[in-house]
Amino acid sequence: MAAAPHALPPGATIGILGGGQLGRMLALAAAPLGLHVHIYAPDAESPAAETAAKLTRGGYDDEAMLRAFAAEVDVVTYEFENVPAACAALLAGLKPVRPGVKALEVAQDRVTEKSAMRAIGLGTAPFAKADDAEEARTAFAALGGKPAIVKTRRLGYDGKGQARVSDADEAAAAVARFGAPCILEGLVSFEREISVVAARGIDGRIEAFEPAENTHEGGILHRSVAPARLKPQIAAEAWRIAGVILEALEYVGVIGVELFLDKDGALLVNEIAPRVHNSGHWTMDACAVSQFEQHIRAVAGWPLKPAVRFADCEMENLIGDDVTRWREIAAEPNACLHLYGKSEARPGRKMGHVNRLFPFSGRR
Ligand SMILES: Nc1ncnc2c1ncn2[C@@H]1O[C@H](COP(=O)(O)OP(=O)(O)O)[C@@H](O)[C@H]1O
Ligand SMILES: [Mg+2]
Structure with a gap:
């Protein structure tokens, strides 16, 4: 076409x-x-x-x-x-x-986001809004008095603006400390974290990359492995969820959907990112189209390309001093190095990433 x-x-x-x-x-x-x-x-x-x-x-x-x-x-x-x-x-x-x-x-806004996901029939962690210290106490009780996470409703990223709390006093203190409207989320004891990076074109066509499996360190994404080790029906469910969100938002472009796979095999939406996503960087070297080209195609009104993978891939973020390993990484035969040209390697700063390619396992 x-x-x-x-x-x-x-x-x-x-x-x-x-x-x-x-x-x-x-x-x-x-x-x-x-x-x-x-x-x-x-x-x-x-x-x-x-x-x-x-x-x-x-x-x-x-x-x-x-x-x-x-x-x-x-x-x-x-x-x-x-x-x-x-x-x-x-x-x-x-x-x-x-x-x-x-x-x-x-x-x-994390409250709007989770409410919107529930409204379209998708699962999320239990949550309640906690806009001030008093409301945090009510929210903690409403979630059953169990260990929870306080997050600022807005502007959080890489685990910033989050605190784990184990009683109502801690929840109230965390909200007071952040000094901003917050959400209280029940702690999900997930089996693993996965994400789907998907795109919707101007013609409504949807293309989703295979789910990647993500591990975080200190609240920051550390590694994404593609494909995630999932039963085919769970991968299919992850794709379905991404599709439902893209349709509901009448979306054009690439979206990142972060999911928890809980112990019962259910997928819960953690958060969505209305943009290209760090857990989709593996697509740059392992797929027929990268998430970046796919996003450019979508917003420019071009047809999307099939989001087909032709290698297995492990993406490692190079955070802060990790970037000093660039010489070794540059010498690895299967490593594709991407540096961001930032001058100062501050702790917690994303300086680059490396995609390590492995033979195609054929799972899809
Ligand atoms: N409700 C929750 N239960 C368990 N772990 C959580 C929960 N919310 C967040 N986390 C952990 O914290 C990480 C960062 O939280 P997230 O809501 O994705 O915020 P950020 O915007 O910082 O990425 C998640 O990837 C997950 O590992
Ligand atoms: Mg996140």
Whole structure:
């Protein structure tokens, strides 16, 4: 099937909000399709700007700068989910914003997100909102008085803004300490964590990569292994869940869906990321299309490619000082190294990742 008539032609410009490594890898994927990338970000150092045709340095609340940026691009996408609502609304009035504002609204607030997942029939951890210390006590009791996690409703990432609590006093103290509206989540004793990275095209076609199995260290993704070791019916259920979410949000682009596989074999949605996702980096070297190219194709109105894998892969994040191992990794025959060009290797900072390829196991 040929690209739809509304597909942006080579030479068109994709505007990306956010200047981090995800923007960098999106820009690298746009280049072979002849599409230009224009990054909009407030920060002085931008891994994405290095690989993009243009950078506008501006705040997400700078209306004049945002208008000027919109005038120079054909479509707007984003590489982080905390784009302020007013910024997204302003841009949506000027150019197509893909994925849409709806996806941002749902994903930005953990209470809205979990409620939206329940509303479309998907399972989540038990939860209750805890907007102040008093409400945290009620929430703790409502969840059965069992060990739980307090998380800020907004702006958390890489385990930041989270605290494990074992009684109502601890829950109240955690909410008071964060000084922001929170959610209380029941602790899921999961068998393993998996994620599905999937895309929906402008024509409604959905392509999902195989689920990856994820391990975290200190709240940060450490390793993703693809394919996840799953019974075929569980992998199929993970795909079904991703499809239900994409449809419900009338989504265009790549989404990351984080799931817990509980002891009974049920899949619970942990969170969704309305963007390319760290647990999908393995697709860069192990698949017929990477999550980055797939996202560019979707937002540019191009047809999606089949999300077919042709190697097994283990992705390891290079966090902080891990990056000093670059010489050894560069010498590994089956390792594909991706560095983000960040100058300072601060603890907890994602500096790069490595995809180690293994012969195709054939599971799919
Ligand atoms: N309700 C829960 N039960 C058990 N573990 C959890 C729960 N929520 C989060 N975690 C653990 O903490 C990690 C980070 O939490 P998550 O909600 O994904 O926040 P972040 O936005 O920081 O990724 C998860 O990947 C999981 O390992
Ligand atoms: Mg997460």
